[in-house]
Amino acid sequence: MKIFDINQDKLNYEFNYNPEETAKLKKLFLERKENKPLSIDDFRRVALWKYNRVLEISDELLQKLSELGKTVKIDIYDKKVRDIIGELIACKGIGLPLASSILKFLRPDIFPIIDVRAYRAIFGKKIYSTQYTVSIYYKYVKEIYEIKNKLKLPLDKVDEQLYEFDIANNGKI
Known part of the structure; x- marks a missing residue:
């Protein structure tokens, strides 16, 4: 040195x-x-x-996100929604966890945040940053919606509760 x-x-x-x-x-x-x-x-x-987390989102994508936030009925599995998620992930400084966070704040009734802790609470293993993909997100979403329906919880509480569950039961990442 x-x-x-x-x-x-x-x-x-x-x-x-x-x-x-x-x-x-x-x-x-x-x-x-x-x-x-x-x-x-x-x-x-x-x-x-x-922290080298400079974000770049095009005006076109910002417009799509604004429209998504105003849309009354959204199907999370719709191709248009899937495309928006893909575009968001492709933006500089935004990976899947941040994209899902943006989407949750936009529409907490539709989009859960994918997080290392909530993911581990569901699947029993740590997910690494290189493993995040749209298909992994949809696998996670399916489980979150199942938990929501079975436990009759509001969607926006499920990922938060799984995060806290992991802290209480599984310790450090």
Whole structure:
């Protein structure tokens, strides 16, 4: 490991960490300094940048998600819904757990969050980030809906209860 030596080493590197978002944040904070107060959302954006979780969702997909949120009757197994899930997962910074979280907040009566703990509570094994696919999500959804129907629970409570069940009964991930 090389340690920086102030007497010998030079610092003339180009900073190349999330370059697009870095430029946007610098501009945003400069504008805030000049005429707008800072908001908690500004700091949340910095946190996402720092943790390398910059999200990119197209305006077209945002429109589809807005429409999905307003649609009265949704069939989670509909091809259109499946396509939206696939598009969301394909966005920069969004994997299946985050996509399912977005969808749950959009429509908690339809979409459960897939989570390592809730998944383990149902299937008895840990799921790894490389294993998340749309088909795995639908296998999980089927089980969540079965639990919902058998125990007569609201859908939005099932994944939350399984998460807590796993903490109480299975310990660390």
